[in-house]
Amino acid sequence: MKALAPGTVIFHRFRGYGVITAVNLLTGWISARFGGEARALDLNLSTDEVQFADGEAILFRRAPPDRMPxxxxxxxxxxxxxxxxxxxxxxxxxxxxxxxxxxxxxxxxxxxxxxxxxxxxxxxxxxxxxxxxxxxxxxxxxxxxxxxxxxxxxxxxxxxxxxxxxxxxxxxxxxxxxxxxxxxxxxxxxxxxxxxxxxxxxxxxxxxxxxxxxxxxxxxxxxxxxxxxxxxxxxxxxxxxxxxxxxxxxx
Known part of the structure; x- marks a missing residue:
């Protein structure tokens, strides 16, 4: 499993390469900056087809996680x-x-x-x-x-x-x-x-x-x-x- 944290370089099919600025693994939403955009974009790991920089897909589990281990x-x-x-x-x-x-x-x-x-x-x-x-x-x-x-x-x-x-x-x-x-x-x-x-x-x-x-x-x-x-x-x-x-x- 690759790390998914602020600073991770990602690739989006419409935006190109970007860098994650915030990640919430409980909800599946991340914020990322692409190119020269002045603000971060919010993306959903389940639906927005976000990939790692090498093209590997980032798959987010849609089923609710266990609330206790x-x-x-x-x-x-x-x-x-x-x-x-x-x-x-x-x-x-x-x-x-x-x-x-x-x-x-x-x-x-x-x-x-x-x-x-x-x-x-x-x-x-x-x-x-x-x-x-x-x-x-x-x-x-x-x-x-x-x-x-x-x-x-x-x-x-x-x-x-x-x-x-x-x-x-x-x-x-x-x-x-x-x-x-x-x-x-x-x-x-x-x-x-x-x-x-x-x-x-x-x-x-x-x-x-x-x-x-x-x-x-x-x-x-x-x-x-x-x-x-x-x-x-x-x-x-x-x-x-x-x-x-x-x-x-x-x-």
Whole structure:
């Protein structure tokens, strides 16, 4: 995929060669200057037959994009599980506003509440709406193989920690992917109905990843292995590493 950004030289069948001055990949509109024109022209990538300078067509996807990346992440995690990286886990939960869903990939021990955070391995649907990348050097719209290659290049030491066997979780994850992909994602949000106590083992919440999809009507999904008992104890996020030197550590 070639870069499409301000400064890219393009060719238009009626205007000739020009330079992009602004681009909005969410709407498919760009602004470009051609020759000696004093102002930029607005062009639509879907209908105005814009090409790169070497003649390659710029094809813009007309279908609405996923409003959240979770389904793409699920497909990548399933492929990595099949390749032997079974100690790789995907946690997803809604932001307090309920408008967007966060996601977090982690490796190593399967401890859902005391998991460690890694740079570039977590994100939010709110950020994805304006910058549709995962954050580890991937390109917008990258397929499953490209996502895995980018992650392995970005953090090979971190991904190596996912090597190993976790057969019960891998089987659960494959079952969930078969039931939900490509239009739906799961959320591991433990809701309190009307502010009351947690309901022990309710069905896993399911959310569509694209606008216009009907609510999920498939079978109820069980919770992943390792969640038993989490409804009956305090949920605490990972604590910072203790520092006994007295010298502040730089982040």
């Amino acid at each position: 979770h389904a793409r992440l699920m497909a990548a995690v399933r492929a990595l599980h099949q390749a032997g990286y079974q100690k790789l886990y995907l946690h997803s939960w809604p932001k307090p506003s309920g408008l967007h869903w966060r996601w977090h990939l982690f490796t190593g021990p399967r401890d859902w509440m005391q998991r460690s955070w890694r740079e570039g391995w977590y994100g939010s649907g709110a950020d994805y709406n304006v910058n549709p990348v995962m954050g580890w050097g991937d390109n917008p719209g990258a397929d499953t193989e490209e996502l895995i290659h980018a992650l392995a290049k970005f953090d090979p030491q971190g991904l190596a920690q996912a090597l190993g066997r976790d057969e019960d979780h891998t089987a659960w994850f494959a079952m969930v992917c078969d039931a939900l992909l490509p239009g739906y994602m799961y959320s591991l949000d433990m809701q309190r109905p009307n502010g009351g106590p947690l309901v022990d083992m309710p069905p896993v919440p399911v959310v569509p990843v694209r606008a216009g999809l009907p609510p999920y009507s498939g079978p109820d999904l069980p919770w992943p292995p390792g969640w038993a008992g989490l409804w009956s104890r305090v949920h605490a996020m990972p604590l910072p590493k203790p520092n006994f030197t007295g010298i502040p550590e730089t982040p």
